Amino acid sequence: MVSENAYVETEKITILSRIKNTTLPGESGVFAALMVMCIIMSIASPYFLKTVNIFNIMRNMSTIGIMAIGMTMIIVTGGIDLSVGSQMAVAGMIMARMLQNGFPIVPSLIIGFGMGLLTGFFNGFMISRLKVTPFIVTLGMLSIARGMTVFFATGTKGVGVASNITVKDPFVNFVGGGYIGPIPFPVIIMFVLVFIFSYFLKNTVLGRQIYAIGSNEEAARLTGVNVDRVKVLTYTFMGFLCALSGIISAGLLSTAATNIGTGTELDVVAAVVIGGASLSGGRGSIAGSIIGAAIMAVLRNSFVLLKMPGYMQTISIGAIIILAVTIDTLRQRKQ
């Protein structure tokens, strides 16, 4: 009898310790927060859980989510890209201008993506080869690309021409505003990219090198990582994702506007940071960043459904950024 009790006792301990030792993935905290928000909202508003609303939320977050993929990689290397909103605008605008001038869709798309790759490459080149800090280079690009957007919209004089260009191409409109079944097409693009690049970061040499650079750049170099090349690649890829977002947004709104994406860089950085990435590099995940983007999108949607004033939404998003990072910092310190 005694021995049996003792046996039960040890069994209990092993189960307990096993639960304790199971490390939850880093994203579980933000995921739980997102779920709590959804539960509260589904009680507060009967409309919230309707399929149409859910897919609306997802569509609204898709461009930020797509750019957050690239931003996660950049922030994991210890960098930052403040120019994503402008890069997105200029790529969408140059494509719209080409379409309006009668070019077929394929060359217009190639030029649009080419523009994103070019602005991204410029950022990466300045940062890795010339060693200018990412904050400054991309702050400059934020302005340069915005100015170029206006140039492509209005021409050399910069006055007297409409600043918005209508986009009527059926393919672009489908990419931005189309559906497959009930699912908006941009949402599908976002999830496909999320899966591919989560796999990429975890399972490829290049993906691991991105983490190595953010964790200790000099050690990475001495371990054979071509640091400059990896950095150029991440910024160039960011430019590509910005172009994709610009094209999606042009398709969705049927317009390329000069002010599109203004301030978006803050949303994208906020999504990545809420998702648990560290601005000093080495830590972060795409899954976390997407959940971060979702939290902001659900919040925006909630304020609309509950008919709360817009300023409260802006304040809340700011508060959530600070709260998320505070909780994370406290958790890190405890460890």
Add this chain to the structure above:
Amino acid sequence: MNTDTEVLVECSGVFKQFGGLQALNDVQLDIRRGEVHALVGENGAGKSTLIKILGGIYKRDKGTILYQGKNVKYESPLEAIRDGIAIIHQELSVLLYMNVIENIFMGRMISKNGILQWKEMEELSRKAMDLVGLKIDPYCELSYLSISQRQMIEIARALSIDAKLIIMDEPNSSLSEGETEKLFNVIRNLVKRGISILYVSHKMEEVLEISNRITVFKDGRYSGTSKTNEVTVDDIIQMMVGRELERHYEEGLFSDEVVLEIDHLSGGVFKDISFKLRKGEILGLSGLVGAGRSEICRAIFAADKHDEGCIYLHGKKKNFKNPGDAIRAGLAMVPEDRKNLSLFLEMPIQFNMNMANYPILAKRGIINYSKAKGEAENYIEKLSIKLRKKEDPVKSLSGGNQQKTVLSRWLATNPDVLILDEPTHGVDIGAKAEIYKLMRTLTGQGISIILISSELPEIIAMSDRVAILHEGNLAKILNREEVSEETIMSYATGIRGAAV
């Protein structure tokens, strides 16, 4: 009052636990006024934990600490400093871009009505600097000073707060021999003024030279205190590890085949370096700090560019553009500064092991994780790395196990030439012995090793030949039979050799 026997600090029955680890288990320590008390023990013996408890950084779980007869329990480092306990950490905590005065008065600048009193502070700074024998402009930024001078500033800061106990954690780990001698002179002066020093170090020779008494910790327990003049190095090592450390040269099995040839290499601080490394050989690279040992190896590994000269690997001329090229050609380098140049501290242990080898573990860029895991487990067993889970961050390991993690990273790349820069720096004696054994096993498998070390006994015990540098020049290459501490030092200091 007899200063010889008056006790300043008396710790007894101190316990401290971190998670599941008992870092301190019923330890004791007493420091008298005006003595240099050395605290020694392997890495993880609990020295740093006790220091941090004394300095108010950690709180003890149990036990008493009597300081000047009062049982003290500091809530913060500030309280300990106010009571006159100053810690000088291994990694100095100076403000590099601030001047000497600001560093000395860090956190307690003298002001009147909010206006800083520079003249007054300058005077007090000069007084404190005099005590440590520093003669520099008090408005000089610390980034212009040498490591040894920065350390002196920290000591001056401790003096200016009227410290009664100065705790020095591995104070000479980055000092040259001359600078260490200077530090010792300062310590002797302080002790004369009645200040007590707790001196924590790995280096036995220096502990024996400077201390009055020695306390030894082993695995978080107290293993004894002795008067320094009554013990030998072997006695202390006995107390630390419970075994005698044997360091005898083993005949190497190298062949005549030349693997690596350095031909008239120049660049930075070193000039016209030529040597050959044979298959299965350990070539010791000796010289004083700053002689260019690490720089030469960094140039070979293409971590830095060199100006002139060639590198031949297996008889073929190589022109590595970056470390990646060198690694693919069969070179590996374990740099000295583990934290800054080797480890990805926050990343898992396995990541740290696999990092150099991912390109080989991958097919078309996609990593084969079962292979990677198998490889990591293989080395964990082979090098007996002590860890909880290989998913834990590598910073959770002790110094010795961290170094073994770095070693396994490089062994996994199957190198022909392994460059080891101070491989046993900050590593406990047990792990040291294992690293020595591993080096011999590797040379037995045909790997050639370049060993940089500041510890002469290590160079002498391990090297088949010793190349000695003096101020960036290759002074001499000694064959096994010619090697002795005296000959190496005479070439390294420039007394002999280099008739250029």
